[in-house]
Amino acid sequence: MIRATGIGRLVRDPELRYTPTGVAVANFTIASQRNRKDANGDYPADFIDCVAWRGAAEFIAKHTAKGSRISVDGRLETRTWEKDDGTKVKVTEIQVDNVDVIDWKEDRKKSGRGGRDPFVDDGKAIEINDDDLPF
Template sequence: MYNRSVLIGRLAADAELRHTQNDVAVASFTVAANRPYKVDGKDVADFIECVAWRNTAEFVCKHFNKGKPIGVEGALQKRSYEGKDGIKRWTTEIVVDCVFFVGDSKQATNRAPLPDAPPPAASDKSGGAYANGNAVDFEEVDCYEDLPF
């Protein structure tokens, strides 16, 4: 199983940069992504909530503003929180771990992965032989012998 979402759209509003009590940067923003069809001749867009942490949060706030094309990758997450009125609410958002420019070739080649992403959650899986640095399960194959050119 794999939880990965990729969006290409436009920033619906400027990202909101905040800091946690431990001074960790977090940015909340919305990406407007058009659907691949029109209704009554008009584009139909979904407005997807996104959250980015640490350097990625600061990168988004520094390099993107309302209306600018943006590409994001991350995991889809559903979480609950208590509103100011004390009522429990639910939200679905993409926890962004990679942001990239979309548009002209100069921007499209710049890609900003999260360099200090938190480690993935612990898993019950051992990770196989490679996790222990043991590569004995692999052997080198000379695949260039039979090429016709």
Template sequence: MLNKVFIMGRLTRDPELRRTQTGTPVASFSLAVDRDFKDKATGERTTDFIDVVSWRNTAEFVSRYFTKGRMAVVEGRLQMRDWTDKDGNKRTSAEVVADHIYFGDSQRSGDTSNTSGDYGAPEPQQDGFSELA
């Protein structure tokens, strides 16, 4: 079986970083993704708002370097989640569980963050080498 998703869009809000009871980092955010085609009636593109969740190093990376409006490319898998709302109704949600997250735009002016897409690896030292963990 194959469950592989690639989406590219802009963050609709800053990522929310939380930790599980065991301390595992988890970040959630939403991407606004334009469809490839225009609506025949209106001539406009429809935008889908897709929920994304990331874990561990990827969660820390996205919460550190991505903010609302930033373009992101997400590689992951589609997951269906069943839950019960506050009124007791059963609901189902689709979300993308991110394996990898990449920058989809160039570095913004005044942004001095690491833009190499290396999931928060140490910054290179002046001699061009990085410290190994």
């Protein structure tokens, strides 16, 4: 078994569906920026397909949206199948066992930030009393 852990932002809203027997399944993709620059000086991103089942699927669909930052942990699995036209398809994805939401959908709506970093000061002075500092 190969374990995989990743942190990234959702590329689009999770797609929640139900199997014929009523089991919830959510498919989503996270974009995770690499920690090294490419030849152009940019930080490329990897796009990782993920699948969550049952309660985790419903939780992700309810509390996340495109742009939400999440952490996933699970098994790395590869599936192959043949399309009706004979084309072979192979996908590798994380079968999510655990998920942590870093940017909640509800918080993004309330703040109107849409995932904007709350610690950016926009060039304005920050007013803080020395008594409020923890050190």
